[in-house]
Amino acid sequence: MARRLLGADSAAVFNIQEPEEETANQEYKVSSCEQRLISEIEYRLERSPVDESGDDIQYGDVPVNNGVAPFFEMKLKHYKIFEGMPVTFTCRVTGTPKPKIYWFKDGKQISPKNDHYTIQRDLDGTCSLHTTASTLDDDGNYTIMAANPQGRISCTGRLMVQAVNQRGRSPRSPSSHPHVRRPRSRSRDSGDENEPIQERFFRPHFLQAPGDLTVQEGKLCRMDCKVSGLPTPDLSWQLDGKPIRPDSAHKMLVRENGVHSLIIEPVTSRDAGIYTCIATNRAGQNSFSLELVVAAKEAHKPPVFIEKLQNTGVADGYPVRLECRVSGVPPPQIFWKKENESLTHSTDRVSMHQDNHGYICLLIQGATKEDAGWYTVSAKNEAGIVSCTARLDVYTQWHQQPQSTKPKKVRPSASRYAALSDQGLDIKAAFQPEASPSHLTLNTGLVESEDL
Known part of the structure; x- marks a missing residue:
């Protein structure tokens, strides 16, 4: 017969003659931290696509x-077992039409063809997942999701698999003691063997991990992951099997929400390769790997104006366009200024436009005299910056000065030539061939221009 020690996390004591199936299903209560992680897994799975290849419904x-949407009449439970022991997760689900069933471990779908697990479903809606010999790799969160056209629902059971050390029991080996005691926690090196067993450790497992990445040379690369485990695991990173040390270009951060990040800036060709993140605590370790491909850096070219802004004039109330064309690699950012004031956004009346061929335009609908002034456009990219400036004039009206028809009087002197020339008169017709300034005297008096 099995007996149970006192205590919140008491250790069960088993008779070696009892069937292993009975000794495997030892329930326990998960911590609030583990429950939050379980809730996060279920939330993501219920909103993610699933592999339908193994479902015949x-x-x-x-x-x-x-x-009727799926509903759990009985949910999965949480178990602690030793490695090598069997375990069975069981629940019962109903719904109309009959829901499809999917199993997951740590958020990854379990294929019905997986030989390590036996998946069954009865006519009354009872679903089970069974393994005959658990390993340390089976430690984790097992989720079942039921889905039909009316909705999805999921529940999760936690499985903690503990290693058997040399002083622990061996279910198949003979023993002189009638009962076999569960091995003590690895954190306890001494003490009374009859003391209550302390809380066990949780082996690390990753709740979030990135896939393969391709990053352009010179850019920033960020690898984010999230891991659970008790005590809190320590993380280390490797590149092609060699440890990564923090430096000016490689930083390792941990945010308040538990997300660990490896940040590389700037990325160089030497950073390409296979990255491995290893999480370790007293209960064991876990890891994931990804490949980082570094794309060759694009040749940068500073901006240059193919067509510059031109000085422009427009009548009051008419639309006007200030246009130019610029090139550069990568395509430059464009900035407009009027006098010393930046134009940061478009309005219904004044709007800024740009296309993929480098054409840039500032469009003013219904120009006013307040729009007159100097306009500057600047183009900037990683290789440089260039600017050009032009003036916009806005005319309120157009004038044409009438010519005066009043006769002008000129003195018969050398200055008479200039006065007549200003009026566009023919000087040869105005003077006789023999006439010269020496023939003119002051006593001739003033002559009316009509007499010429």
């Missing part, structure tokens, strides 16, 4: 009003 056109 097909839905036709089922009226929504006649359907």
